[in-house]
Amino acid sequence: MTPGGRDAASPLIRLKGVSKAFAGIRVVKDVDFDVRPGEVHALMGENGAGKSTLIKIIAGVHPHDGGTIEIGGEPVSHLTPREARRRGVAVVYQELLLFPELTVAENVFLGHAPRTGWRGLDWPEMRRRTRALLDSLDSPDLDVDTKVGALSVANRQRVEIAKALSQDARVLIMDEPTAALAEADVVRLMAVVKRLRERGVGIIYVSHRLPEIFELADRVTVLRDGALIGTRPIGEVTAQSLVAMMVGREIDHLYPKSEIAPGETLLEVRNLSHGRKVRDISFALRRGEILGVAGLVGSGRTELALTLFGITPASSGEILVSGKPVRIGSPRDARAHGIAYVPEDRGLQGLVKPMTIAQNVSMASLERVRRGIMMRFAEETRRAAAAIKAIGIRARGPGQVVGQLSGGNQQKVVLAKWLETAPQILIMDEPTRGIDVGAKAEIHQLMTKLAGEGMGIIMISSELPEVLGMSDRVLVINNGQLVRTLERGEATAESVGAAMADARREEAA
Amino acid sequence: MTAEAQTLGRREQSWFGRLFAGYGQEIIILGAILLLFVVVWSINPRFISPNNLNTIFSGNAYIAVAAIGMSMVIITGNIDVSVGALIGVLATIAGTIAVSGYPVWVAWTAPILIGIAVNFLVGVLVAYARIPSIVVTLGMLSILRGGLISVTGGAWISNLPPEFLLAQQRPLGIPAPIYFMVGLTILAAFWMRYSAFGRSIYAVGGNPEAARAAGIPIERRIVQVFMIHGAFAGLATILFATQLQVIQSTVPPNLELTVITASVIGGVSILGGSGTVIGSTLAAILFAAIGSALIFVGISAYWLRAVIGLLILATVLADMARRRQAK
Numbered sequence: 001m002t003p004g005g006r007d008a009a010s011p012l013i014r015l016k017g018v019s020k021a022f023a024g025i026r027v028v029k030d031v032d033f034d035v036r037p038g039e040v041h042a043l044m045g046e047n048g049a050g051k052s053t054l055i056k057i058i059a060g061v062h063p064h065d066g067g068t069i070e071i072g073g074e075p076v077s078h079l080t081p082r083e084a085r086r087r088g089v090a091v092v093y094q095e096l097l098l099f100p101e102l103t104v105a106e107n108v109f110l111g112h113a114p115r116t117g118w119r120g121l122d123w124p125e126m127r128r129r130t131r132a133l134l135d136s137l138d139s140p141d142l143d144v145d146t147k148v149g150a151l152s153v154a155n156r157q158r159v160e161i162a163k164a165l166s167q168d169a170r171v172l173i174m175d176e177p178t179a180a181l182a183e184a185d186v187v188r189l190m191a192v193v194k195r196l197r198e199r200g201v202g203i204i205y206v207s208h209r210l211p212e213i214f215e216l217a218d219r220v221t222v223l224r225d226g227a228l229i230g231t232r233p234i235g236e237v238t239a240q241s242l243v244a245m246m247v248g249r250e251i252d253h254l255y256p257k258s259e260i261a262p263g264e265t266l267l268e269v270r271n272l273s274h275g276r277k278v279r280d281i282s283f284a285l286r287r288g289e290i291l292g293v294a295g296l297v298g299s300g301r302t303e304l305a306l307t308l309f310g311i312t313p314a315s316s317g318e319i320l321v322s323g324k325p326v327r328i329g330s331p332r333d334a335r336a337h338g339i340a341y342v343p344e345d346r347g348l349q350g351l352v353k354p355m356t357i358a359q360n361v362s363m364a365s366l367e368r369v370r371r372g373i374m375m376r377f378a379e380e381t382r383r384a385a386a387a388i389k390a391i392g393i394r395a396r397g398p399g400q401v402v403g404q405l406s407g408g409n410q411q412k413v414v415l416a417k418w419l420e421t422a423p424q425i426l427i428m429d430e431p432t433r434g435i436d437v438g439a440k441a442e443i444h445q446l447m448t449k450l451a452g453e454g455m456g457i458i459m460i461s462s463e464l465p466e467v468l469g470m471s472d473r474v475l476v477i478n479n480g481q482l483v484r485t486l487e488r489g490e491a492t493a494e495s496v497g498a499a500m501a502d503a504r505r506e507e508a509a
Numbered sequence: 510m511t512a513e514a515q516t517l518g519r520r521e522q523s524w525f526g527r528l529f530a531g532y533g534q535e536i537i538i539l540g541a542i543l544l545l546f547v548v549v550w551s552i553n554p555r556f557i558s559p560n561n562l563n564t565i566f567s568g569n570a571y572i573a574v575a576a577i578g579m580s581m582v583i584i585t586g587n588i589d590v591s592v593g594a595l596i597g598v599l600a601t602i603a604g605t606i607a608v609s610g611y612p613v614w615v616a617w618t619a620p621i622l623i624g625i626a627v628n629f630l631v632g633v634l635v636a637y638a639r640i641p642s643i644v645v646t647l648g649m650l651s652i653l654r655g656g657l658i659s660v661t662g663g664a665w666i667s668n669l670p671p672e673f674l675l676a677q678q679r680p681l682g683i684p685a686p687i688y689f690m691v692g693l694t695i696l697a698a699f700w701m702r703y704s705a706f707g708r709s710i711y712a713v714g715g716n717p718e719a720a721r722a723a724g725i726p727i728e729r730r731i732v733q734v735f736m737i738h739g740a741f742a743g744l745a746t747i748l749f750a751t752q753l754q755v756i757q758s759t760v761p762p763n764l765e766l767t768v769i770t771a772s773v774i775g776g777v778s779i780l781g782g783s784g785t786v787i788g789s790t791l792a793a794i795l796f797a798a799i800g801s802a803l804i805f806v807g808i809s810a811y812w813l814r815a816v817i818g819l820l821i822l823a824t825v826l827a828d829m830a831r832r833r834q835a836k
Contacts, residue, residue, distance in 0.1 A: 332724040352715035364723040366705045
């Protein structure tokens with residue numbers, strides 16, 4: 001099905017020996033890369049490997065320092081974002097660049113709207129063409145007059161893709177398009193990508209998720225430390241060999257889960273409710289147990305965590321910690337009862353990015369690093385240094401600003417912050433979203449270790465393999481309610497997936 | 510806090526390096542002040558006459574004191590545009606009490622307590638009613654300014670008792686306001702850097718959601734910081750109102766802007782989360798020195814605002830650049 005052989009002579013884009021340095025540090029080193037019409041070319045590598053910089057070079061955001069770039073066979077010496085767009089290169093970034101207050105049609109045609117004879121905006125034409133584009137993307141359910149702010153992430157992504165196509169994109173760069181999507185939306189997105197490939201669009205697909213790569217890609221290129229490790233047809237690689245190419249070593253266990261005998265009940269939740277997203281939920285968490293929480297985006301998974309942690313306190317129901325009923329009205333209360341929360345969005349709720357690692361690590365446990373009203377800086381630094389070592393945070397030291405760390409290391413800082421509070425109950429919302437394979441395995445190992453030490457862990461995840469691989473039990477949330485509880489033995493992709501998708505949810509769009 | 514703080518991470522650092530780590534902006538301003546003094550002194554030696562130094566340091570100390578509280582408010586990610594009006598009102602109240610025969614300590618304490626009370630209200634509206642601080646304080650500005658003129662009709666308060674005039678006292682030959690400025694700055698700087706409370710203020714401004722999730726009571730912190738700011742406004746009032754034999758019961762023009770500008774040029778990020786009160790005090794001294802220098806080198810004092818405007822833009826640009834680097 002790969003038309004690569006036929007078109008190999010005329011790639012849409014060809015990079016030869018491209019390099020890029022920031023402040024003297026070479027982040028892309030002498031990379032060759034090309035995309036052919038009608039192929040999905042996966043770009044892989046750990047965070048910091050240079051993927052983002054490479055796609056930004058192709059998109060004209062960063063000028064390259066060395067090497068040559070050809071688009072459609074013509075050499076381009078000075079590539080700007082405008083020039084790249086003109087030559088048919090479009091990017092769907094991870095953080096979607098849309099205007100929430102404008103409608104779908106306005107977003108799709110922003111900057112190149114069809115005009116009427118007297119140079120006014122041709123609204124009927126704009127709406128008609130948007131409709132046609134969305135239909136061609138298998139999205140007849142998306143209304144062109146809805147404000148983008150009211151759409152789900154998956155639908156916004158479709159709008160982004162429609163926008164790229166409206167500009168006659170011949171090369172589409174997708175930067176971790178599935179990082180924020182639930183399983184069902186991933187399937188739909190992959191269908192869209194396949195459709196684009198059939199039309200002859202060349203797609204550069206950046207992702208950490210191996211199953212997607214094997215499903216979609218025709219060829220895969222791996223970068224490590226800014227250098228090209230290799231470009232291979234997908235048939236010539238395996239999951240093991242790809243991971244080895246990325247991290248430069250073998251990772252033997254993808255999900256290092258050890259069998260445990262859960263201890264006494266740490267947390268019991270009875271008939272917990274908050275608004276429409278947490279409805280009458282009851283479950284128990286035992287010592288040493290990893291409890292997976294699965295559900296589609298918007299099913300109420302995250303809201304359950306927010307309610308347990310006191311960010312949106314429960315309107316009714318009971319929470320018992322170690323058998324005693326407690327009231328959790330704020331994160332402070334939750335912390336006092338030994339509950340910790342590693343949030344879904346580390347930038348928003350996890351970290352103060354301009355602060356140092358030490359300052360972030362001590363933030364939830366300031367009372368441990370102070371004497372009277374004064375901070376004990378030596379103690380704070382010592383604790384942060386110990387956490388860096390124990391968790392394996394790759395940083396220059398406790399004084400480094402967290403904004404400079406990679407996603408995986410930032411996630412470890414958030415985790416370190418909460419481990420400093422010595423919690424009994426650890427809630428982790430998407431613990432490995434957007435972080436690379438190596439760091440992911442380390443976080444999983446850490447979770448296993450913590451559970452082994454007697455902590456109870458609630459893990460919310462959109463990645464079914466992660467839920468199945470790491471959980472002792474799986475709770476499935478659907479439409480705010482707990483619809484199924486599955487033991488490790490009975491939880492399979494089919495059983496969990498069926499419970500997640502059961503009873504179709506209504507969506508705003 | 511941002512770019513400079515990286516240097517903390519490098520392995521071995523001398524005590525000298527550690528002492529100055531995190532004070533980039535402050536050192537730049539200190540350098541600018543010294544340079545200005547040397548240049549203007551070489552043009553006109555009378556610039557460093559005791560009389561003029563008194564005007565520069567003592568006459569503007571109240572701005573530095575008000576800027577301490579303002580810096581804290583800005584570090585939490587808020588702002589207060591009503592501080593000038595508040596100081597005007599508090600000065601009138603203090604003067605009225607002083608001429609009404611109450612003991613002088615009452616006249617000195619009242620502005621501090623009333624400043625705390627007024628800003629408690631502002632803080633509650635900002636933190637709990639979630640009205641943006643710019644809106645709350647714009648409202649407060651109008652109320653205070655309008656109320657003051659309506660009540661006093663713009664009359665001056667004269668015949669102030671001599672013992673009330675704190676700013677004119679000179680223990681050990683140094684004007685009292687200088688003790689206040691230096692003492693309060695050191696106290697506040699120390700407290701902001703070394704106390705857990707100070708740390709939590711930076712966290713609230715740096716990322717309120719993360720601070721809340723970490724168990725820091727951000728609403729309470731914001732109210733507390735506004736109250737502290739009110740206390741500093743009260744202290745600034747005492748220095749301001751006791752300089753002369755009379756108190757003009759009007760709002761000093763542009764005072765709030767001068768105070769905010771001192772904070773911003775002193776390195777307090779207008780986006781919250783970083784800056785120090787040492788910087789804001791140095792910046793207040795820098796303006797006072799520039800204003801005086803313009804006169805001594807024979808340039809119209811109207812240029813002062815233009816020069817300060819340029820400084821603001823340069824500082825904010827530098828702050829943005831630093832933030833981008835830290836990303």
